[in-house]
Amino acid sequence: MSAVIAPEELVRRFSRTAAGRSWLDSLPDRIEQRLRTWGLRLDESAAGPWSGFGSMVVAVMRGAEPLVLKLAYPYPESSSEPVALRLWDGDGAVRLIDEDGDGALLLERLDAGRRLQDVPFPEATAVWGEVVRRLSIPEDDRPVWAALDRIDARAERWSDELPERWARLDRPFPRWLLEAALDVCATRGAVGRRGGIDVLVHTDLHGMNILGTIGGTSDGMPGFRAIDPQAAVGEAEFAVAPMLWNRLPVLHLGDPVEALLERCHALATAAGIDSEGAREWAVLREVENALWYAAKPGHEGDLERSLWVASALCSQPLPGLPDAWELKRLD
Numbered sequence: 001m002s003a004v005i006a007p008e009e010l011v012r013r014f015s016r017t018a019a020g021r022s023w024l025d026s027l028p029d030r031i032e033q034r035l036r037t038w039g040l041r042l043d044e045s046a047a048g049p050w051s052g053f054g055s056m057v058v059a060v061m062r063g064a065e066p067l068v069l070k071l072a073y074p075y076p077e078s079s080s081e082p083v084a085l086r087l088w089d090g091d092g093a094v095r096l097i098d099e100d101g102d103g104a105l106l107l108e109r110l111d112a113g114r115r116l117q118d119v120p121f122p123e124a125t126a127v128w129g130e131v132v133r134r135l136s137i138p139e140d141d142r143p144v145w146a147a148l149d150r151i152d153a154r155a156e157r158w159s160d161e162l163p164e165r166w167a168r169l170d171r172p173f174p175r176w177l178l179e180a181a182l183d184v185c186a187t188r189g190a191v192g193r194r195g196g197i198d199v200l201v202h203t204d205l206h207g208m209n210i211l212g213t214i215g216g217t218s219d220g221m222p223g224f225r226a227i228d229p230q231a232a233v234g235e236a237e238f239a240v241a242p243m244l245w246n247r248l249p250v251l252h253l254g255d256p257v258e259a260l261l262e263r264c265h266a267l268a269t270a271a272g273i274d275s276e277g278a279r280e281w282a283v284l285r286e287v288e289n290a291l292w293y294a295a296k297p298g299h300e301g302d303l304e305r306s307l308w309v310a311s312a313l314c315s316q317p318l319p320g321l322p323d324a325w326e327l328k329r330l331d
Contacts, residue, residue: 004031004042004058010051014073023073027056034069034104035060050112052228054078059109066109066214067097074103077230081105083147084231087200092134093226094211107227114212116224117331121250122266124207127224128243129270131210135226136199136236136271151201151234152190158288159185165291172294173287173307173318180314181287184280188235199236202229206242208331237277240267241285245309249325256324257312264313279313286310301328 006027014020035041039062046059046066054073061067072078082105085096090108098106116124139145159182166178187193202209205226213223232238244264252259264282268275286306293303305327311318321327 003028004049006056007049007051010056013053020073027071030071030104031058031069034071034100034106037100038062038069038098038106040067040069040106047112055228060106068107068109070105070107072103072105078103080148080231081229083144084200084202084229087137087142087144088135090225092131093202093229109214110211110225110227111214112211114224115208116210117207117247119207121247121263125263125266125270128205128207128210128267129272131224131226132202132205132236132239132271132273135202135205135239136273139198139200139233145233148200149232150190151203151232151238152188152193154232154234155185155189155284156191158284159189162288162291165295169291169294172303173290176316177287177307177311177314177318181284181310184284188277188280188284196235198233201232201234201236201239202226203232203238204228204230204242205239206246206330208246209242235277235281236271236273237268238281238285240264240271240273240278241282243267244282244313245286245289245305246330248305248309248327249329251324253325257315257317260309260312260324261315283310283313286313304328305330 004027006024011024014024040060043059043061043066048057048059050057054075055078056071058069059066060069072081082096082099085093085105089095094110095108096105097108116127119127162178162181162185166172209228210224210226213225244260248256251263261279264279265275268278286309290303290306290310293299293306304321307318308321308324308327
């Protein structure tokens, strides 16, 4: 059996800490164990291995069935993935075949070369909206839902945390933008919220996390499915933000602020959700992202991008930031 070599990007990321190096060192033995336990073999003819931000994905075969084996670093966020995938059961998201409870997932194989990220707008908008409609299953009484984070509770925590972080970081952006985010916490957090339907939300649903199916779907047509969920329970509008902070260079150059607002509205319309709610959640999420980046040396470009998106969604782009097409790319 050929040894699987971790992608260089993954090695660079996780070689910085003792815990990361230990995880990298464990991968060959864990892969061999999963192959043996689940009756798999490496697919030497396939591309890969692939790496996500915190995982390694290897192409495998079970008999004649093409699958992938995913090994995730034990981030707290990764624990929601198998829970969400079982709830979706292949409808709008990659199908979970098996798991070992220790970060190893056996998944159906999708087409890693066909990403929604590479589909031009407005076709990408329609595809994304259909995926969200499928993923937005209402919360029910199954106990497994209790394992997932609540979005309105997250907003409530942010209402306390964001002002303290902003002050501690020496006020890295104007107070009015912080207040705009806190207004969203007040109206959509657990205390101030009035109504709304709670559904299962993929909170990192950008174009690189939506891949094409291999072959056809049940109706014989090629389709797309979500991968790598960071799942939570709450308003579906929370899912729009990653599609706004990605692919900024393709915004209309004449008026990128208006183009961003139009994109927000189009995405929400395609998904059948409220565009104003999507805009509000995106403002809050990007302000929280900006504070995270402001606290991390080397993330100046990411900070500029988050501040541009958040302020543009408020129709008040902050002065001194790069133009939209010059912002740091996410791809």
